[in-house]
Amino acid sequence: MSASPNQATDSDRSEVTAGIAAVLHPAARGAAREVPDAPPRGRTAWSLLGLSGIGFGLLAVSIVVSVRIGTSGVSYGDLGRSLGSRLGVAEPLPRxxxxLIWDLRVPRVLMAAVVGALLAVCGAVLQAVTRNALADPYLLGVSHGASTGAVLVVVLAIGAGSLGVTGGAFVGALVSFGLLMLLLRRSGLDSVRVVLTGVVVGQLFAAVTSLVLMASGDADATRAITYWLLGSMASARWGVVIVCAIVAALGLAVVWWYSAALDAFSFGADTAASLGINVRRTRIMLLVVTALLTSVAVxxxxxxxxxxxxxPHGVRFLVGPLHRALLPFAALAGAVFLVWTDALARVSFAPQEVPVGVFTALIGVPLFLFVLRRRGEL
Amino acid sequence: MRITVEDLSWAVSGTGILCDIDANVTSGETVGLIGPNGSGKSSLLRCIAGLRAPTSGAIRYETSDIHGWSARQIAQYVAFVEQALDSDSDLRVADVVALGRTPFRDRWRGLSHTDRAIIDAALAQVGLADLRSRGWKTLSGGERQRAHIARALAQQPWGIVLDEPTNHLDVRHQLELMRLLTDTDQTVLIALHDLSLAARFCDRLLLLHRGTLVATGPPEDVLTPDRLRDVFEVDAEIGQDSLGHLTVAYRGTA
Known part of the structure; x- marks a missing residue:
């Protein structure tokens, strides 16, 4: 108490802390002696490690099994040979x-894994930042912006093929997010304002999309866009997969760095600030990162x-609400979930393919209800 | 730690909330901040805890002005507890207390052994050691408030600022909480609605009225019938109970 805190920096405070560490707070000294100095917390860390082992194993198995599933049968031997021939240890398969395996099936399954991970992590982050259990990656309206971009590309026939649509969607998503941030510039990123403004911006772009579709009156374009809006991995190719995977890895690292800050938001912005979080900068950073990740996925x-x-709700049920564990496990679980729903979308009405978004909802709704029931929230 | 407020004013879009406040809290003191609803108690506490930047004037921790300090730096000195704070996420009690280590943590790493020892000590100090693995939603109001105090203690602050922490607590828990705070030799600044509680546990009181500080001093000096009539608009009787504590009884509105 005697030292004076004159413009202390982190480092000289940590010297002070190091001095105090052994004795704790003066008032806590008596209590501190009664407590064993190394509490047996190891078990939790080990059980998380075991769970992550199971998670990675499950993802690997899911990917391998899922590659086999499809309208045309592929055996594990074929898969092994296709991989082996690229590593130069096996005879190449017929062209x-x-x-089919290497250029269509494998990128598609990997795409499902990457997008599943992206969406789950973005959902977890936005649920924490907005303190809203119903928040999802599309809360910020970027999906509607993306569809407007995609529709404009299709209707005006700019660019070439699927890459044109992807590019248009990405630009559309960024434009809508830019508008959102512009509208939020003065109001200070308060949770409720973010949610409301996001919904409003999303509705605006949804209306623009409908308007463009109606005005063009092109039935083919309408069908293509409807299909695209519900989501499909069918057009996934290596180039896009690799870009998505790199973006996902970077994004996950950034948001994971913020995991302590996300925990601090549990009791609201003022408490987060009193715990040393720069609330405004953290919110902007997390909104920008999740918007970018979602834009890439959409x-x-x-x-x-x-x-x-x-x-994210399901994973909280398994590993608890702390983001240090929640974010990586949400990524794993999202990847496994989408790999399987995409496999289901491929084969359930073969040869007709169902948009994967239909199945994520069909499977997701009962799972969601189950989790909420178990947590006593419904 | 001595906290000094110098000539502080705070306005939101032109409307003055706090006006020319000069006050201080000396090391180890428990100071009560009292005043009617809307008198600016919460705003003053938030300025002192570094959550709002004053429009003019300064806040000093010991001798240094905290203007321009990062949130993290401030959090290493002062802990802040809001009133009846709830969360949707089902954190365990130990996780809530662990939040107090946030200003000291390396972002890439988990809690260190030192952090864990500090958290355990804070839990023990507020008597929640047995409930450490309980979920937040299963706690009673008193337990939640104690968990927040433990979180503040885990911050190893040089001063604790509390905004009406006794709200929504029954009498026993109010007394327990105040006892807990005054038993630490912490510097404590606490906003309170209950004047008898403030008189009994605080070394000094600051009386705030319409954004200005109208009185400061020991409870018996600050709490006079005239002042309570002017500021709180009540007709009050100041007495002493058999234990020698100052009591405030209300005859009615003035």
Whole structure:
């Protein structure tokens, strides 16, 4: 108490802390002696490690099994040979089969894993930042912005093929997010304002999309866009998968760095600030990162609903609400979930393919209800 | 730690909330902040805890002005407890207390052994050691408030600022909470609605009225019938109970 805090920096305070560490707060000294100095917390860490082992194992198995599933059968042997021939240890497969596995099936399954992870993490982050259990990655309206972009590209026939649509969607998502931030500039990123403004911006872009579709009166374009809006991995190719995977890895690292800050938001912005979180900067950073991640996902495969909403709730049920564990496990669970729903979308009405968004909702709703019931919230 | 408020004013979009406040809290003192609803108690506390930047004037921790300090730096000195604070997420009690270590943590790493020892000590100090693994939603109001105090203690602050922490607590828990705070030799600044409680536990009182500080001093000097009539608009009788504590009884509105 005698030292004076004159413009202390983190480092000289930590010297002070180091001095205090052994003795704790003066008032706590008596109590501190009664407490064993190394509490047996190891078990929790080990059980998380075990759970992550199970998670990664499950993801690997899901990816391998899912590659086999589809309208045309592929055996594990074929998969092994396709992979082996690229590593130079096996005879190459016939061209057509090899192309089916390597150029269509594998990128598609990996895309599902990456997008599932992205959406789940974005959902978890936005639920914490807005303190809203119903928040999902599309809360910020970027999916509607993306569809406006995609529709404009299709109707005006700018760019070429699927890359044009992806590019248009990405630009549309960024424009809508830019508008959102512009509207929020003065109001200070309060949770409720973010949610309301996001909904309003989303509705605006949804209306623009409908207007463009109606005005163009092109039935093919309308059908293509409807399909795209519900989400589909069918057009996933290696280039896009690799870009998404890199963005996902970077994004996850950034938001994970903020995990302590996200925990601090549990009791609101003022408490977070009193715990040393720069609330405004943290909110802007997290909103920008989640908007970018969501834009990449939506632009690549369309707006797949429900993953970002239910997966974080399910994972909280398993590993608790602390973001240090929640975010990586949400990524794993989201990946596994979307790999399987995409496999289901491929085969359930074969040869007709169902948009994967339909299945994420069909499977997601009962799971969501189950989790909420178990947590006593419904 | 001595906290000094110098000539502080705070306005929101042109409307003055706090006006020319000069006050101080000396090391180890428990100071009560009293005043009617809307008198600016919460605003003053938030300025002192560094959550709002004053329009003019200064706040000093010991001798240094906290203007320009980062939130993290401030959080390493002063802990802040809001009133009846709730959360949707089902954190365990130990996790809530662990939030107090946020200003000292390396972002990439988990809690250190030192952090855990500090958290355990804070839990023990408020008597929640047995409930450490309980979920937030299963706690009673008194337990929640104690968990927040433990979180503040885990911050190892040089001063604790509390905004009406006794709201929504029954009498026993109010007394327990105040006893807990005054038993630490912490510097405590606490906003209170209950004047008898303030008189009994605080070394000094600051009386706030329409954004200005109208009286400061020991409870028996600040709480006079005239002042209570002017500021709180009540007709009050100041007495002493058999234990020698100052009591405030209300005859009616003035």
């Amino acid at each position: 057509l089969l090899d192309s 632009a690549s495969v369309g707006a797949i609903g429900f993953v970002g909403l239910i997966v």
